[in-house]
Amino acid sequence: MLNGLLARKIGMTQIFEEDGTALPVTVLQSGPMTVIQKKTLEKDGCNHVQVGFEAIPERKVNKPIKGHYKEQAPTRFLREFEVENIDEVEVGQVFDVSLFSEGESIAVSGNSKGKGFTGVMKRHGFAGQPASHGHRGHRGTGSIGQCATPSRVFKGKKMHGRHGNSKVTQLGLKIVKILADEAVVLVKGAVPGPNGGLVTILKSNR
Amino acid sequence: MSTAMEMVEQSQLRSELPELRVGSSVRVNYRITEGNKERIQAFEGVIIGKHCGTRNNKATFTVRKVTQGYGVERIFPLHSPRIESVDIIKIGKVRQAKLYYLRARRGKAARIKERITARPSA
Structure with missing residues (x-):
């Protein structure tokens, strides 16, 4: 299993818990990530999985990049994630919010807002x-x-x-709610970066 | 605003509460927890302001009452699940959206005229 998921930060709002406590939450729009390439210890020096996030039309990519995707649809982002067992991941496999569960501890990393x-x-x-x-x-x-x-x-x-405008990882966050149909994750507290920014949700044991 | 955000915020709204107007005298039945016991506490007073709209999950309203000569104001989150119910005692006739002028008044001067509306034809 991957150790993280890419998402877009939508913004912050508040939700009520069952006992009436108002929780500040950040809404993260995740989405399916397709495995584009497998990197192995022998060949590339590390067991990493390269995934694509957010589909883009094919006219937006040039031929060399399209060649890298092979049969997979081209995406806006390519990122690598660690994986415990590289053999259980296949190229073309899709990961989504089911990677996480409600109440799970996570870390969110992203590019912070530039302050000049x-x-x-x-x-x-x-x-x-x-x-x-x-x-x-x-x-x-x-x-x-x-x-x-x-x-x-x-x-x-x-x-x-x-x-500012540097990579920041916020530890000790918690998933409040997962809306699987809409691929939306609600995280308690703030996460780095502007609204609309790309963030990485990472598994964390803090 | 993005649809994901709207969806999350809309899911928080409560629609069963009556329409709250500034100037109305209301009784807010609010669930409070003492130790591990839960009971309903009523707070009766005049709504002197509404904040952040109505169809907004962050919306609140302020209720003011005078107890033993001391003015007490309490802010309730409009869509909080802790609000058991809101009883409207009287609808007031007011011309301001925020009745902060009541804070400077005492007794008879702090009264609000009742709004007389046509009775719905039965």
């Missing part, structure tokens, strides 16, 4: 400087090192710069 060029307070959680009493630093970095020794700034010093 940000300062150190937002980017690294620095405290900044006092706002008043003659201070002029406010949201500045503060000291970035010592003086004549080492007379340089250490590599990897946390500074301002591009923030």
Whole structure:
């Protein structure tokens, strides 16, 4: 069995539990994933399964890419997943939300929203400087090192710069509900990325 | 909005509750849990505001009453399964969507006129 599933983040809403508790949930639209290629330990160095997600019309793909799909329909995304036993997976096999069950612990990974060029307070959680009493630093970095020794700034010093738009994995999430007919998964809490973004639902034992 | 989202949100809506209007005096029968016992607690007052629409799973309404000289306001999620029922005592004649002006009034000044509607012809 695969260790994960691709999905689109639709957005967040709330649902009521039976006892009336309102739960914040993220709606994920999953879909059938078709196995396109099997990678084996001997040939490729790892037991991975390459799957395709979201069908696209054939005119959208060029010949070399179409050749990779062979008999399978072309898809928008190609991703790899780990698999316990590569022999029980066949090319053309379809995986869907039945991979997961309600109440299961999962991790969701995706590309976070880009924040652009940000300062150190937002980017690294620095405290900044006092706002008043003659201070002029406010949201500045503060000291970035010592003086004549080492007379340089250490590599990897946390500074301002591009923030966000990087892969984020949110652990400790839980599946609240699965609507198998619509291939919709409701996850308690927030998942990384913008609405409409591609996310990966991973099995997790946290 | 996507259809998947609509479907999830629509599935949360309750349709059996009566139409709630701002200015109405209502009794909200709300299920509360004490320890492991469940009972129904009634909260009686005037609806002074509705929030986030009606056909929206996040919709809420605020009920205000005055108890022993202290104003008490309680916000109920409109579609919460904890609401056993809502009894409408009286429909008020009001011109505002939010009756926050009631907070500044006491006693007789805080009254709301009853809305007289034509009786449905039997």
